[in-house]
Amino acid sequence: MHTVLVLIHAVSGTIGLLLALPVLLAPKRRGRHTLLGRVYAGAAVGLSLSAFGLFAFDPARLWGLALLGALTLGWLVGGLWFARRRPRGLGGRGWRIWHLNLMGSTVIAFVTGFAVQMTDGNPVAWLAPTVIGSVLIARRTAREVTRGPRRVVVEAG
Template sequence: MDLHTALLVPHVVAGGAGLLLGPVVMALPKRRDRHGLAGRVYVPVTVVMTTTALALAALDPGRLWGLAIIAAATLTTALAGAALARRRPPGWLAAHVRLMGASYLSFVTAFLLTQWSSPLAWVLPTLVGTPLIALAVHRLPPAARRGGRPRSAPAPAAAAAAPEG
């Protein structure tokens, strides 16, 4: 088996797994149980798919440079989204949904580019997926969209400085 085939086989398997797993992860309720487990599978699948994509692009940079850019974006957004889910800083959930959604859009874009020679393959996933990600963020509880603090609560410094009356 040559190097190209040795990289292509795990790339295709991981890419297919990511394309199938993404909607499953998105559909599960955003809790640590099944969603978290599925996410802990999605991220390593993404790592395999993107590292093999980068290696394949290194073998044929003239033809595959665009896919290397998508692979880097996929890996960056998936790892950043996973890091947010682990650390859970204020406002993490909306950012997590956006980042993981973006990583999946990269999966779809790369898949379309390998199957369809139209320039639309570069933009269609983003045109369709971005409003869907925005809708998913909008459906989060209001506190999750705002960073965890209710809007009506005054800032701690403003509350301390307010005159009693």
């Protein structure tokens, strides 16, 4: 069972890392963004659930993996909820800002997990993706905020 979980974890992590940038760069409308986003979300679920399973084999050593899995799953569920529900009480496109921040956080989690694995747990690998990713998310959020809500133009006629 351990080998199966490691395989699921590795495949899900690879798919998520490979799809993160294309999902982020795809135009934000139905089509490519939503299709790639669904596959990415499936990878995030596989990654998180396999992290919980692996944690069960060695809790003392893999607590960080379980924490990252729980955060990733929470951010994913929240990001998908905002994309699906698009709550109106957030001012026009406010739901997009929440979606962007939550899904961006899942990308940070993917990169963090990869960096930690590749550096054998180096503390910089735990921190650098969060610092860099947070700056990138903040910049993108600022651009989204300055765009403001979409305006519908109704012509008299």
